[in-house]
Every structure is written in structure tokens, then in C-alpha cells.
Amino acid sequence: MLFFKALSRIFGAISGFFTGIANNIFVFSWDFSLFLLNLVSFKRKVGEVTLKGNAGYGGKWPEYIPPKETDSRSACPALNAMANHGIIPRDGRNIPYKGLSAAIRKTYNFAPTFCYFVPKYMADLLTRDHNRDTINLHDISVHNGIEHDASLTRHDVYFQPDQSKPALDLIEDLLAAATGPNNTLTPHDLSVISTRRRREARANNSSFTLSTFHKLFGSSNSSTLLTIFGGRVNDIEVLLKEERIPDGWESRVRDPFGLTFAKFNSTVFRVELGIDGSSGLGGDYGHPTDGKAYGRSNQNSHDEKMKEISE
Numbered sequence: 001m002l003f004f005k006a007l008s009r010i011f012g013a014i015s016g017f018f019t020g021i022a023n024n025i026f027v028f029s030w031d032f033s034l035f036l037l038n039l040v041s042f043k044r045k046v047g048e049v050t051l052k053g054n055a056g057y058g059g060k061w062p063e064y065i066p067p068k069e070t071d072s073r074s075a076c077p078a079l080n081a082m083a084n085h086g087i088i089p090r091d092g093r094n095i096p097y098k099g100l101s102a103a104i105r106k107t108y109n110f111a112p113t114f115c116y117f118v119p120k121y122m123a124d125l126l127t128r129d130h131n132r133d134t135i136n137l138h139d140i141s142v143h144n145g146i147e148h149d150a151s152l153t154r155h156d157v158y159f160q161p162d163q164s165k166p167a168l169d170l171i172e173d174l175l176a177a178a179t180g181p182n183n184t185l186t187p188h189d190l191s192v193i194s195t196r197r198r199r200e201a202r203a204n205n206s207s208f209t210l211s212t213f214h215k216l217f218g219s220s221n222s223s224t225l226l227t228i229f230g231g232r233v234n235d236i237e238v239l240l241k242e243e244r245i246p247d248g249w250e251s252r253v254r255d256p257f258g259l260t261f262a263k264f265n266s267t268v269f270r271v272e273l274g275i276d277g278s279s280g281l282g283g284d285y286g287h288p289t290d291g292k293a294y295g296r297s298n299q300n301s302h303d304e305k306m307k308e309i310s311e
């Protein structure tokens with residue numbers, strides 16, 4: 001009996017592995033097709049990027065209401081902003097993964113590939129079913145899932161266990177780093193500020209970890225400020241400090257099939273490779289995979305830490 005149980009587990013793991021690979025091949029082929037279609041399509045006109053019938057059409061976003069103490073919020077300012085405007089449930093709870101994907105597509109004009117892949121990745125991380133289950137925004141902050149140390153808008157979890165709280169001092173530093181024309185952030189600015197942030201976090205946080213993988217997540221998250229937000233400091237300030245979508249705002253990505261991984265990754269690598277040698281891609285810090293870096297087990301230790309602090 002035990003033998004058959006073990007055998008079925010092994011087959012389950014192997015088939016899961018191959019399904020995962022097939023799924024990734026499918027998503028990245030689909031993404032590349034959308035990338036090519038964008039190359040040969042007209043861009044959406046300025047003022048018409050948010051499509052008719054969607055929240056934010058004509059720059060009119062649904063009412064902004066800051067979160068209540070009991071609402072669930074995450075380490076991601078863009079997802080929190082959607083909840084603060086009621087584009088996803090205002091309490092940030094029980095959000096179907098599929099609904100989240102659709103809302104990201106309509107609000108920020110990311111390609112459907114990104115809108116599928118990232119929530120699916122999150123669901124897998126939390127061992128949930130992307131087709132059937134729901135997520136609370138708080139779940140997204142699981143440490144060393146996507147959330148990591150040395151981010152640009154949050155103090156490390158070691159200092160601030162509640163990762164939904166924007167770190168206003170770090171945000172000020174980020175905004176002040178802008179050197180681009182018309183008060184914009186450039187890829188070089190993000191590399192400079194990330195270099196500084198990684199050095200500072202490594203020096204001060206005795207629990208500091210940052211794997212190569214999480215460095216790339218960090219540069220991906222921050223690169224949305226250059227692509228979707230066009231680097232515009234005035235808009236980014238509102239997004240990061242208030243977690244609000246500015247009045248009249250629309251995505252700066254005008255490609256009709258949205259921002260694909262194929263295009264986005266050129267910005268991500270430019271930012272990451274510009275980060276100074278010792279803190280750039282050149283290696284991992286700490287031991288983020290100490291056996292409980294991913295999934296619920298780590299969320300539990302995170303939750304325990306939060307409980308300790310609030311008691």
C-alpha cells in the first residue's frame with residue numbers, strides 16, 4: 001500500500017514538472033506572438049489607452065478610498081491602488097486569480113501573458129488552484145516569494161513585518177533620484193538607487209537575503225515605473241505614497257496587445273545589469289531557500305512575526 005502511495009506521488013511530481021514546462025513554453029510562445037503583433041499594429045491613441053467600458057476610461061478612475069485597518073493589502077503598490085479604487089474588492093479579500101488577471105490587463109495594459117503568468121506563479125507559490133481559488137492581497141507579501149529584501153518602496157521585513165506599509169523615506173529617495181527630462185526616472189536612475197538600497201540593506205539587516213532570482217524580481221517590479229508609468233515622477237509619487245491612480249492617468253504603454261515579457265525584459269535587464277558589480281547580478285546573499293522560503297510555511301513564520309509585533 002505504502003509502495004503504491006509513494007509511486008503515485010512520484011508520478012504526480014513528474015507529471016507536474018512536465019506540465020509546468022509545457023505551460024511555460026506555451027506562455028512564452030504566446031508572448032512572443034503578441035510582441036510581433038504589437039510591432040505591426042498601430043499604437044492606441046494618447047487619451048484612448050484605457051478602453052471604453054473599463055474603469056478609468058477617459059482618465060476617470062472610480063472613487064479612491066484609503067484602506068481601513070481591517071482591509072487586506074500587499075507589498076505591491078499597483079495592486080493596492082486597484083483595491084483603493086474598487087477595481088478589485090476594496091477589502092482586498094477573496095479575489096479570484098482570474099479576476100485579478102483581467103483587472104490588471106484593463107487597468108495597466110500589461111499583455112495577457114503577464115496578467116496570466118504572474119498571478120498563476122503566485123497561486124503555485126501558495127499551493128492554490130489558479131482556476132478555482134481566490135487570494136487576499138496580504139498573501140502576496142509572503143517573504144522571499146515575490147517579496148524580497150532591499151526593495152525600493154518598503155523597509156525589509158526584518159524591520160517592518162507589515163509589508164503593506166509604504167516606506168515614505170525610501171520613496172522620497174527614489175523620487176529624488178530622477179535625472180530624466182521633464183522630471184522622469186531613467187533606467188540608470190533605478191540602477192543607481194537599487195545599488196544604494198542593496199548595499200544599505202545588506203549592511204544593516206542581519207537577516208538580509210537576496211537571491212539572483214529575487215534581484216530580477218526587484219528589477220522587474222521597479223521597471224514597471226519606467227514602462228507602465230513612463231518614469232513620470234508626479235504620477236509615481238501619487239501611486240507610491242497614496243497607492244492611488246492619479247486623476248486623468250492612463251498607462252504609458254500604448255501597444256494594443258499590452259506590455260509583453262519580450263519587451264518588458266529589455267528594460268528589466270538594463271536596470272539589473274546597471275546595478276553596481278558587488279550588489280548586481282553577481283551572486284546571492286544569505287540563504288533565502290533555507291527550506292521554508294516559499295509557500296505557506298514561510299507565510300506562517302511571517303504571520304507569527306507580525307503577531308509578535310502587534311501584541
Ligand code: HEM
Binds near residue numbers: 077079108140148
Ligand atoms: C498579480 C500581479 C502582481 C503581483 C503578484 C505582484 C507582486 C508584488 C510584490 C510581492 C511586490 C513586493 C516586492 C518587493 O519586495 O519589493 C511588488 C512590488 C511592486 N509591484 Fe507588483 N505585483 C503584481 C503586479 C504589478 C503590476 C501590474 C505593477 C505595475 C503596474 C506592479 C508594480 C509594482 C511596483 C512598482 C512594486 C514596488 C517595487 C519596490 O518596492 O521595489 N506590480 N509586487
